[in-house]
Amino acid sequence: MIRGALFDLDGVIVDTAKYHYLAWRRLAAELGFGFSEADNERLKGVSRMRSLDILLEVGGMQGRFSPQEKEEMAERKNGWYVEYISRMTPDEILPGVLPFLEEVRADGVRTALGSASKNTGIILARLGIGELFDAVVDGTMVSRTKPDPEVFLKCAALLGDVPAGECVVFEDAVAGIEAAHAGGMYGVGVGSPEVLKEADLVIPGFAGIEWTEIRNQLNTIRK
Numbered sequence: 001m002i003r004g005a006l007f008d009l010d011g012v013i014v015d016t017a018k019y020h021y022l023a024w025r026r027l028a029a030e031l032g033f034g035f036s037e038a039d040n041e042r043l044k045g046v047s048r049m050r051s052l053d054i055l056l057e058v059g060g061m062q063g064r065f066s067p068q069e070k071e072e073m074a075e076r077k078n079g080w081y082v083e084y085i086s087r088m089t090p091d092e093i094l095p096g097v098l099p100f101l102e103e104v105r106a107d108g109v110r111t112a113l114g115s116a117s118k119n120t121g122i123i124l125a126r127l128g129i130g131e132l133f134d135a136v137v138d139g140t141m142v143s144r145t146k147p148d149p150e151v152f153l154k155c156a157a158l159l160g161d162v163p164a165g166e167c168v169v170f171e172d173a174v175a176g177i178e179a180a181h182a183g184g185m186y187g188v189g190v191g192s193p194e195v196l197k198e199a200d201l202v203i204p205g206f207a208g209i210e211w212t213e214i215r216n217q218l219n220t221i222r223k
């Protein structure tokens with residue numbers, strides 16, 4: 001029986017990846033190299049500092065900067081990113097997300113948001129959906145990033161100690177599905193089955209997807 005539904009933010013509730021991309025590309029341009037959308041795929045679900053390391057690797061600049069210089073670069077990128085997301089509107093919520101969340105809640109299942117982003121609070125406020133989650137755990141509250149299960153285990157604890165085996169995680173990143181499984185939870189992939197091979201179930205997005213369908217399918221898989 002599922003009693004907790006845990007949602008990733010970027011790539012599941014909203015597509016903030018495009019704003020991360022604009023900001024990282026701006027930093028790459030300042031450093032004198034290009035950064036493609038394909039390169040940006042490698043940053044999804046990855047922490048801010050790990051993203052910077054990948055960016056510098058793409059530009060062939062790894063190992064050239066001190067930890068303090070890297071902190072400054074990450075902060076500059078974040079300043080631009082915050083500028084972009086501060087203009088977001090509720091119509092950027094991905095299709096089908098709102099009715100799905102409402103159906104989950106109406107079924108008596110508790111909901112939580114588990115994101116690696118330290119900017120989760122700004123995004124939720126811009127989208128006006130904070131009250132649809134019984135708990136929120138973001139990048140400011142965890143010390144280990146996905147695929148470590150810390151973020152989702154904290155969500156389950158905040159939901160009132162819902163056992164991990166009764167939680168399902170909705171994730172667009174491979175590392176997120178790994179985190180769900182490492183925590184003993186079900187992992188539903190949001191995206192392509194070729195990428196999210198380890199997921200218990202994969203959906204393309206929430207449009208036209210019914211919670212009861214997902215719940216019934218998960219109940220046939222023993223945790």
Ligand code: B16
Pocket residue numbers: 008009010011020043044045046047048051078114115116117118119120139173
């Ligand atoms: P910030 P998620 C992740 O969000 C993004 O997918 C990833 O690209 C980003 O680097 C990370 O948050 C940290 O974000 O710089 O805002 O703290 O998918 O875990 O919701």
Ligand code: MG
Pocket residue numbers: 008009010011012044045171172173
């Ligand atoms: Mg994500």
